[in-house]
Amino acid sequence: MLPAGDLSGAFEPSPCLRLGLATSYADGIRALGALSYTRLDGTIPVHYLVASSGFDLLWRGGVSTAAALSVHYARTRKAQTVPMQIDGGESEFGVETRASWSMPSKDHLGLRLSLQTSMVFTRPHPSFVLWAGTDFTWTTP
Amino acid sequence: MIAGWRHPLLVLISATCGFAVQPWAETRELSGCAIEPSSCLIQSSWEIVQHPFPEIRPSDASFASHEGMDKSIFGRRFSVLENWSTGRTEIGLSVGNETGDQVLQEVVHGQSMENSNPATSAWLSTPPRRGLHAFARFEQVDHFSDAWQSTRRQALGNPDISSPWPDRRFAWFGENLPPFSLAGAGLGMSIDRTKATVSFLDGWIWQHLPSSGRLALWKIQQIDAMASYGSTVSLNHRRQSLDAETDPSDQVLSNGELTWNPLADSSMAVGTTYEFLDGVQSTESVHRSIGAFVRLRVRRGRWSLSGWHHLEVRSHAVRDTLAWRDSTKQAMFAVSVAGGSTDRPDGIRPQRELAMPAGIGSRPLVDEQFLRLEGTSSLVMGPVVCEASLIPWLVAHPWSYPLDPATGWRTPVSLSGCVYGIKSRLAARMGSETRGFETSLRHESQSGSASDSVDLVPPRWAATTTGWIGNDLGLSVRASLSWATSWIVRTGSAQPSRRGSGPTGQAWLEQTLFDDRLRLSLAALDLFAPNIADLPDGGQRRTRILVSANWKL
Numbered sequence: 001m002l003p004a005g006d007l008s009g010a011f012e013p014s015p016c017l018r019l020g021l022a023t024s025y026a027d028g029i030r031a032l033g034a035l036s037y038t039r040l041d042g043t044i045p046v047h048y049l050v051a052s053s054g055f056d057l058l059w060r061g062g063v064s065t066a067a068a069l070s071v072h073y074a075r076t077r078k079a080q081t082v083p084m085q086i087d088g089g090e091s092e093f094g095v096e097t098r099a100s101w102s103m104p105s106k107d108h109l110g111l112r113l114s115l116q117t118s119m120v121f122t123r124p125h126p127s128f129v130l131w132a133g134t135d136f137t138w139t140t141p
Numbered sequence: 142m143i144a145g146w147r148h149p150l151l152v153l154i155s156a157t158c159g160f161a162v163q164p165w166a167e168t169r170e171l172s173g174c175a176i177e178p179s180s181c182l183i184q185s186s187w188e189i190v191q192h193p194f195p196e197i198r199p200s201d202a203s204f205a206s207h208e209g210m211d212k213s214i215f216g217r218r219f220s221v222l223e224n225w226s227t228g229r230t231e232i233g234l235s236v237g238n239e240t241g242d243q244v245l246q247e248v249v250h251g252q253s254m255e256n257s258n259p260a261t262s263a264w265l266s267t268p269p270r271r272g273l274h275a276f277a278r279f280e281q282v283d284h285f286s287d288a289w290q291s292t293r294r295q296a297l298g299n300p301d302i303s304s305p306w307p308d309r310r311f312a313w314f315g316e317n318l319p320p321f322s323l324a325g326a327g328l329g330m331s332i333d334r335t336k337a338t339v340s341f342l343d344g345w346i347w348q349h350l351p352s353s354g355r356l357a358l359w360k361i362q363q364i365d366a367m368a369s370y371g372s373t374v375s376l377n378h379r380r381q382s383l384d385a386e387t388d389p390s391d392q393v394l395s396n397g398e399l400t401w402n403p404l405a406d407s408s409m410a411v412g413t414t415y416e417f418l419d420g421v422q423s424t425e426s427v428h429r430s431i432g433a434f435v436r437l438r439v440r441r442g443r444w445s446l447s448g449w450h451h452l453e454v455r456s457h458a459v460r461d462t463l464a465w466r467d468s469t470k471q472a473m474f475a476v477s478v479a480g481g482s483t484d485r486p487d488g489i490r491p492q493r494e495l496a497m498p499a500g501i502g503s504r505p506l507v508d509e510q511f512l513r514l515e516g517t518s519s520l521v522m523g524p525v526v527c528e529a530s531l532i533p534w535l536v537a538h539p540w541s542y543p544l545d546p547a548t549g550w551r552t553p554v555s556l557s558g559c560v561y562g563i564k565s566r567l568a569a570r571m572g573s574e575t576r577g578f579e580t581s582l583r584h585e586s587q588s589g590s591a592s593d594s595v596d597l598v599p600p601r602w603a604a605t606t607t608g609w610i611g612n613d614l615g616l617s618v619r620a621s622l623s624w625a626t627s628w629i630v631r632t633g634s635a636q637p638s639r640r641g642s643g644p645t646g647q648a649w650l651e652q653t654l655f656d657d658r659l660r661l662s663l664a665a666l667d668l669f670a671p672n673i674a675d676l677p678d679g680g681q682r683r684t685r686i687l688v689s690a691n692w693k694l
Contacts, residue, residue, distance in 0.1 A: 026614055071236050079303040088315030091259045093238055
């Protein structure tokens with residue numbers, strides 16, 4: 001997870017764990033949902049959770065592009081000297097776009113490389129987050 | 142009768158009537174989105190959480206049943222208090238940002254825009270196993286602001302709210318001292334014709350009294366038990382305890398209702414009610430009250446009569462509606478007349494919520510009396526269904542909810558004189574359930590000696606267009622665009638809130654998956670919100686988004 005824009009510098013890049021579920025929706029389209037968790041360090045250490053739901057368009061050669069709506073939730077890991085909104089947790093909506101390339105799978109197991117951008121509707125400025133990583137996938141027989 | 146309508150016109154010379162027509166009932170209907178769901182004027186967080194995806198069609202309030210016991214707290218309604226038995230076995234979660242609360246007051250701090258109100262609601266209702274089922278619900282509107290935070294902390298004596306124990310941070314979740322945080326669970330049993338449920342609710346509610354600036358935090362605990370045998374006999378008992386965390390005030394309310402349906406078709410119900418209030422509260426005295434009621438819902442051919450008559454030691458209420466309705470494949474015509482008289486504000490709880498009145502039991506001394514006529518007709522003209530309605534109404538001694546400067550509470554008072562008006566609506570609709578559109582035009586006039594003092598002056602004109610489309614893959618989209626002329630909310634304030642004419646927009650998106658077991662929904666409300674308050678002392682009207690996920694069990 002790579003904080004960008006106003007978040008860049010405030011938080012350090014951190015490893016992220018994502019659990020997702022996808023189901024066939026129509027020809028060449030999958031519906032997907034995912035939960036992501038990151039422990040962010042930086043100016044304020046926080047728990048960062050993202051829930052998203054959207055559609056994945058399948059292209060040739062294992063390439064797919066996805067768009068999703070998301071709910072972002074952040075909460076401080078330590079009490080602050082000055083009371084802050086995210087002390088007790090704060091949520092915000094956002095949108096995500098993702099491009100992925102799935103490697104050929106074997107025995108229903110596979111790997112997928114993904115690059116994702118998130119825009120969160122924070123105020124006064126929107127926040128941006130980049131995500132890059134590898135998904136381990138399992139397809140039902 | 143209507144079969145003779147070979148060439149019916151859309152002109153409706155009708156008299157019509159519906160149910161509650163007090164000025165605040167007008168607010169209720171607008172607030173509750175009954176008249177024109179897509180152009181609600183005021184929505185509290187309760188309404189948004191409870192009805193994020195409202196029906197497009199106006200509801201028929203003419204035969205709405207009496208709502209039974211008033212379960213509101215300080216006039217406020219909460220989904221968690223009312224929505225135990227939805228009839229659906231599912232697990233669900235709703236999360237909203239900017240769900241806002243036009244009713245819930247915000248402490249003013251400088252020129253900054255109000256903070257948003259993230260709302261969270263979760264619920265569970267299990268399928269029955271051996272006659273038993275369980276249910277639970279959680280609801281919290283999390284509202285953080287620098288002004289609120291410091292003021293609330295001071296009111297509590299600056300406690301350490303980072304404690305892991307809810308009792309020490311006054312919320313089930315988070316450390317923001319939210320306006321309310323409620324959670325509850327219960328068990329239900331159903332064996333043959335005998336049914337019983339018992340539920341327990343626990344949580345916290347902040348109350349802000351705008352004129353005095355007083356902030357009060359209440360700890361609420363509530364037990365609600367219901368038992369019934371078939372449709373013959375039912376008993377509902379509730380015990381609600383409110384303890385003020387910020388001062389020694391407290392109150393314990395026990396009330397209930399025993400109902401007997403002597404007729405097999407349940408067309409009549411008789412019963413008794415009781416209410417015992419103990420404890421100490423600044424505006425409330427201890428009282429005990431018992432009463433009796435009769436409810437009717439009779440249909441004979443094209444005629445129907447519905448009503449309820451309630452007499453208590455401390456109050457009374459009477460409402461009756463007589464209606465006639467006929468229809469063919471091509472046309473429908475209905476007329477009704479309704480009248481009522483009451484000195485009690487419950488049963489019209491949304492009005493109380495908007496007014497944030499004093500505690501349980503406050504009521505004016507003079508009855509509010511209303512008379513309402515209603516005529517409704519619909520006509521199929523090829524692919525188009527046209528509808529028209531006309532509603533003249535009259536209210537004598539309408540109520541208002543002014544602030545009492547001495548206590549900071551809103552106490553209902555009776556206005557002298559009367560207020561009357563006519564509501565009319567024309568609508569055309571075409572399409573099916575999966576795709577179509579509807580457009581409507583509404584006109585309201587309001588006059589009378591009390592019309593300059595009543596709490597709401599609705600828009601004179603409003604127009605709405607709604608379209609919807611769905612596909613075989615379970616995706617459905619609905620969007621609505623409305624325009625209304627200016628309107629006023631007074632609530633007894635010296636500076637009434639006036640809102641100019643303008644548009645409103647709403648959009649809904651829903652996707653079902655896994656054979657309709659999973660339902661994902663999004664509601665975007667008030668898309669052109671002006672970020673200003675619509676109610677005196679109320680919160681800002683802002684664009685709101687609410688997403689929900691439900692999984693059928």
